[in-house]
Amino acid sequence: MSGVWQIVRKDLRIELRSPAGLAAIFVLGLLVLLIFQFAVPEKPTPESAAAALWISFVFAGTLGAQRTFLLERDNFCLDGLKTAPIDPAGIFLAKMLGTLITLTILQVVVVPLTAVFFGIVPARPLGLALVCLLGNLGFAALATLFASISVGTRAREIILPLLIFPVLVPLLIAAVKASSVLLGGAGEAGIWVRVLVAFDVVFTVAGWLLFEHVLRE
């Protein structure tokens, strides 16, 4: 467990020492929100705010997830990580936590901005925070597994979104629906939260089990 934390701390320290990567993620998230505003000229509703929120999160998050493994690619860092006395599942957990923390910081900025841009006061802010966290968790699990795959391929920038987006569909539907309810839209959020939890559990376990096959030489 201590090894897991050390990898997380190492990654966060690298991110904070050269904050351009983090900044790129934030700016992309902001840009997607802006583009959404221009592309959807209708009156802002909780539904469109939820859509903008998650589209922005998914695009910026894909960029962020890619970074955790791009960092390891240079200077044979990944080989160093493999020789470290930590089992592959631990490395997966560390990378997932790192992505989760980075993307939580992203959400802390982007979610309030969405509320401001759309002129919406969230009906249930705590519930919304929970949904954001659950969505983030499932995304981090899936994106970490796929990012580790994409760095090993020839076309890694292209392949990552292609891998993530189709499999992400259930999470995206559930997160958008739940958020739109919690932002003040009509409907029931409980059932969507259950879908989110199921997604989180399934893909955290899947990543935990499958990661060793990705790392193996």
Place this chain on the structure above:
Amino acid sequence: MVVALYLIFLVVPTERDQGIVQRIFYVHVPSAWTAFLGFFVVCGASLLYLWRGSPVFDRIARASAEVGMVFCTLVLLTGPLWARPIWGAWWTWDPRLTMTIILWTIYASYLLLRAFGGGEEQISRYAAVLGIVGAIDIPLIVVSVRLWRGMHPAVMMSRDPQGGLRDPSMRITLLAAAVAFLLVYTWLLLVRLRTLRVADGVAELARERDLAAS
């Protein structure tokens, strides 16, 4: 064999209130079954590959994904052709349609992953991981898509594929078509397997030659 079965569904089925268009059913439904079977085989072979590491399973997964993709595309092409005159729209976001197109994109990304490539054995393992993840995702997709559409009732009421199979000849035709598609699937799978095995053999020979040269 295939020719004979084609004859069956050109000759036998009687038309009903949907008219001639309904015949597309005998292509559409068996294709869907075959596509799902193909994707199921991908998952099974991927699991076996990660477990046993034999390249045979890798080739099976790959071939089955390719052939499954052909049938899935067939489903997505015949569906709108049938839906347009009957439902009045090329496409609706009905749960089954939505699920099929999501599956199509998952396996498209599977094939793209293999096409972009990287280290050979590495890509096989990556693809196996994706084959498994894609299959695990299916129940979640089914649930979420059902719920998603459940929120908007009255999207479409006009589907009754089971309701109309009263005539036994229709059932026989459907069964015959299903068997035919299964055979086509198996045949294509075997052809692809042979091709992939030869390709792997050629790559192996090239490696040996390079090794001998150096």
